[in-house]
Amino acid sequence: MTKQLFADLKVNSTRVNATIHESCEWGCTPDGGMNRLTANDDDKKVRDWFIAKTKEYGCSHKIDAMGNIFAVRPGQNNSLPPIAIGSHLDTQPTGGRYDGILGVVSGIEVLRVVHENNITTYAPLAVINWTNEEGARFPPCMLGSGVWAGHFTTEYGHARVDGKGIKLGDELERIGYVGTEESSFETNPILAHFEVHIEQGPILDKAQLPAALVKGVQSMRWYSLKITGREAHTGSTPMDRRSDALLGAALMIVEANRIATTGELAARGARATIAVINSGPQSINTIAGEVQINLDLRSPFDEDVVEIERLCREGFEAISKLHGLKLEFENIWTSSAVNFDKTMQQCVRESGLELGCTMELTSGAGHDAVYTSKRVPTAMIFVRSKDGVSHNPAEYSRPEDCAAGAQMLLGAYLRYDDHIRQQNPASVTNTADVVKEPVSTSYTELQASEVSE
Amino acid sequence: MTKQLFADLKVNSTRVNATIHESCEWGCTPDGGMNRLTANDDDKKVRDWFIAKTKEYGCSHKIDAMGNIFAVRPGQNNSLPPIAIGSHLDTQPTGGRYDGILGVVSGIEVLRVVHENNITTYAPLAVINWTNEEGARFPPCMLGSGVWAGHFTTEYGHARVDGKGIKLGDELERIGYVGTEESSFETNPILAHFEVHIEQGPILDKAQLPAALVKGVQSMRWYSLKITGREAHTGSTPMDRRSDALLGAALMIVEANRIATTGELAARGARATIAVINSGPQSINTIAGEVQINLDLRSPFDEDVVEIERLCREGFEAISKLHGLKLEFENIWTSSAVNFDKTMQQCVRESGLELGCTMELTSGAGHDAVYTSKRVPTAMIFVRSKDGVSHNPAEYSRPEDCAAGAQMLLGAYLRYDDHIRQQNPASVTNTADVVKEPVSTSYTELQASEVSE
Structure with a gap:
């Protein structure tokens, strides 16, 4: 696949934003925010939705002992672990509709674009919903990715309790999400991990930019x-x-x-x-x-x-x-400070350049990408947060910004998949993917098409 | 009574201090402190004790609707209201053995000295236990004296609730201390009000002085x-x-x-x-x-x-x-700032001079004396607090300091009673009191006699 082809593939902005709100059916609050605590009934429903949704685009599913869900679409070389795009669907008790959710939905959108265009990626593609990133009901935060990365044991994860003394393990069991897969980067590996997340700060809003490369974490x-x-x-x-x-x-x-x-x-x-x-x-x-x-x-x-x-x-x-x-x-x-993978950063940088998104930030907040970065090449993309507000029902990212983040992710992901292909020349059977109906696009166009939303 | 006789009368230091601890039988805590909240069972018991104790020294009792107790010993001119000495027996939940208690006990000691020496004072003498000075269980503080002084109504006082929603009026009723007397400076007047209190600050301790005149309240x-x-x-x-x-x-x-x-x-x-x-x-x-x-x-x-x-x-x-x-x-x-009565201050000043207590302070804290000062001549004496500590089980005033405060009060009270006599020459029938066995004393002697305590 050529670089021109990467740019020609476009996310569907309307669909990205509709999917965000579709996923917010469970746990939404009257003030427009979200209250979807880990392993409650709404979390079960949105997990079921995530599995059904990704199944439509050719995925099979692995659920590990921490309830982390890996929706995997096969590639050309299925001896390789998948290149993953992940974030989380749990929220703060008085949270918004973008923190975590945007990252999972961006992964779903990449999956859809790839699937609709009949692309067979080189490595398999996985979209991940990590369990209990917020840690709002079951501290600490980033628990699912932390167990997967070996920072915590599964026993520790299951033994976490909420304010009523209920254990996370028991609640995951109750909602049917203690999977058979071990929660481990060793037995259930991924090749790399991309994460799109809202900035949760004011820098992009001040700079009037929709999205940015994240170089690392503070x-x-x-x-x-x-x-x-x-x-x-x-x-x-x-x-x-x-x-x-x-x-x-x-x-x-x-x-x-x-x-x-x-x-x-x-x-x-x-x-x-x-x-x-x-x-x-x-x-x-x-x-x-x-x-x-x-x-x-x-x-x-x-x-x-x-x-x-x-x-x-x-x-x-x-x-x-x-x-x-x-x-x-x-x-x-x-x-400690995290510096994301140089090659993946370069893929994000090149993709961002096509949208005019040339800013590079350091994340001030922890994300699942912090734990995955300890085990596999990892990179992140930030999407503008209106007024820098987060963990609040007023949290908001404009539709065109959400689309820009997903578009930047798509370009970065395709580049990295291509990079993996180049690294594994012997195993390549087809040198070009089948790409149906490539359509030219740019960030300006995305913006223009979304102003009515 | 001559000024020499004022100085010859002495308080019994051992008795003053024994009485403090006797009164602490109810509500004492294992750490040596006190927890005697207004109108609880311990407060009832110490009230009963106060009445029995003062009855021994010739007092009859008036209890008002707020549970304020007036122990009155007749004088020569019983058409006059009594000169009162008052403070409070309630404490903070983690309080000490001196705050309030020392003031009531000092009053009892003056009563005893007068009684034992067969003195017939000119005006009647009253010792008062004011209800709910701390306001710890039933905010606000200084409630009993505040109602008596007309700052609050009795209805307001009775309607105060504790953390469990129980009303002060109901609790006073339960322990049998809603008196028949109206709580009012008009229908149950006093002629003047003395109050001894611990300083609750570090000034006397720093100056190494046992007691001081209080000129007013901040x-x-x-x-x-x-x-x-x-x-x-x-x-x-x-x-x-x-x-x-x-x-x-x-x-x-x-x-x-x-x-x-x-x-x-x-x-x-x-x-x-x-x-x-x-x-x-x-x-x-x-x-x-x-x-x-x-x-x-x-x-x-x-x-x-x-x-x-x-x-x-x-x-x-x-x-x-x-x-x-x-x-x-x-x-x-x-x-607003309170300036105590000039004549009463002069009585305290002269009495203090005999003990070498010449310091004059302004009270930083509110006391029952603040409300009484709105209606009748009022004065206060402060007793040294070790390290300035108060509202704490570690609150401590040395036995010799407690005795010095009581001695200073005795001299001031006798002077003021004499002043009232001078003001009412027509009604005086006897020009001299009977004073039995006058014994010379000084603060130095009191100190020496108490070092074993």
């Missing part, structure tokens, strides 16, 4: 801090004789912000956030004696996160000393 | 603030595109502290505290979209509190503007 570290001062009466305790734990916490919040917004670290994309705070005893006239905060540090570079941590520890210690506070500062989670 | 204002930003993903939202409500709140906490610790306002005793904070959605990777804080402002001067409020509003608005936040800033409670 380095992230989470910390739990406890600041202990001395409870005392707000009225009878002079300002200079206090050990005010909440004042200390406030100074730390301001200091973390200062560190992440200053100098080279800031220029290189540092982020420091405190979003969780619990103060005791929460009495208006008793100075806070104990405050717990969580610190979230990020950067595209592992060494920068290490440096932000060092500066925070130094600054926070100084604040504690000055205000007579005791500080406990514990690292509770670390995720 | 001006206080409470505010509820809501800061609204925009929830967004901590990883995918650049630092310069955030409206972080918790960062805004942190900057406000720091700014309020700066205002109260700077320049003239600080020199004149300003205090600004934020001790209550609630942030949403409390997810480690979602920037806080809404934060609620309570602000507590104080100063000995009403005009300074007004100025601190102005500066806070100005500073907080600037922070909100800079960070794209919406600010709601509402005053929820105001208590």
Whole structure:
């Protein structure tokens, strides 16, 4: 297949967007958002729908012990594992219609375009619905892909409990989605993994671009801090004789912000956030004696996160000393920076170029692609989020942007399949695919065709 | 009675301290603290004890509709209302053995000294146990004295509910303490009100003084603030595109502290505290979209509190503007500065001088004396709190300090009774009281006699 042919194949924007909303029949909320928690009845229904839908386009299905569903369409060389396109159909309890869903629907659309055009890809093609990416009902997040990648065991995954003490394993069993396949990259391998996802941030919206290549995922570290001062009466305790734990916490919040917004670290994309705070005893006239905060540090570079941590520890210690506070500062989670596969990135880059989507981003959030990247070549595409809003019923990506993401994925996928073909010349039997009715397209055309939606 | 005789009368330090702990039999906790919430079974038992105890020293009792108990010992001129000494026997749920209790016990000790020495005071003497000063179970605080002073109605008082929806009126009824007396300064008057209380702050401990005159009570204002930003993903939202409500709140906490610790306002005793904070959605990777804080402002001067409020509003608005936040800033409670009665202060001053207690403070906390001061001459004495700790099982006042406070009260009370006698020369029948076995004493002696306790 030539590069011209890659560009000539087009996704159907109307269909992409209709499929998003079709999949939202189960778990939609009156405010236009979604509440489809892992392994509930709505999750069962959308899984059944996913299987039926992908069956229409020539797929057979593998379901693993974690309920991850692999819809596989054969290629020319079926001795190879499939090239996969995956994301998740579970949502936050007050989530939107695009987070995860867009990625699965983009995979379905690529499958449909390939199928309708009677293309026999070189490697098999898989579309994956990963279980419990959100972790909203069964923490932690990215659990299905994490078990598959060997980061967690299946036993661990099954033993996760929701707020009512119900186990994920039991719920998957109840809805009929504990598959016979082992959840493992070794016994159920894929050749590579593409993921389309909404950006969940404001950069593309600000840049007025529909989609972008994601070069990798930020380095992230989470910390739990406890600041202990001395409870005392707000009225009878002079300002200079206090050990005010909440004042200390406030100074730390301001200091973390200062560190992440200053100098080279800031220029290189540092982020420091405190979003969780619990103060005791929460009495208006008793100075806070104990405050717990969580610190979230990020950067595209592992060494920068290490440096932000060092500066925070130094600054926070100084604040504690000055205000007579005791500080406990514990690292509770670390995720190293991920750099996606160079070849797959190049496929995405070339495909994006055809749509004018030349921006390259680093993902600030974790995705199933983080775990798959530990085991197989992986790449991601981000689609613009209106106002950067996500995990919210107001989450929105325009129809033309959803189509652009799917189109960028299609071009990248076809290029990568071709790359695999080139890598395996001996096993190639046909040098060209059958492509029916190639139609010229561009992002501008897609936009124009979708303004009525 | 001459001034020499005032000084010759002495409280019994061992008895003062034994009585404190005797009264703590009901509601004491294993950690040495107290948990005696208003109108519970322990509160009933300590009320019964208070009545039995004061009956031994010649008192009859009036119980009003709010359960306030007035133990009255007749004087020479029983056409006058009694000079009262009052405080409260209810405690915080994790309170100590001195807050309130010391004040009531000091009153009992004065009563005992007067009684044992066969003194017939000029005006009747009353010891009062005010209901629900803490407001811990039935907010608001200082409720019994507040109803008596006409700040609240009895209906309002009875209708207060605890966390289980139980009404104070019903609970008082259950323990047999809805009295027949109207709760009113008009129908059940007192002539004046003395209150001994622990300082609940570190000033006396720092100054190494056992007790002090309280000149008045600070001006206080409470505010509820809501800061609204925009929830967004901590990883995918650049630092310069955030409206972080918790960062805004942190900057406000720091700014309020700066205002109260700077320049003239600080020199004149300003205090600004934020001790209550609630942030949403409390997810480690979602920037806080809404934060609620309570602000507590104080100063000995009403005009300074007004100025601190102005500066806070100005500073907080600037922070909100800079960070794209919406600010709601509402005053929820105001208590004007109280200046205690000059004559009563002079009585306390002279009594303190005999013990070397010459410090004069402004109370940072509210007490029953705040409400009584609205209706009758009122004065207070503070007793040293070890490390300034209060509302905590670790709350502690040394035996010799408790005795010093009671001694200072005794001298002040006798002086004021004498002042009333001078004011009413026509009705005086005897010009001297019978004083049995006057014994010289001083604070140093009290200290020496108590070091074994």
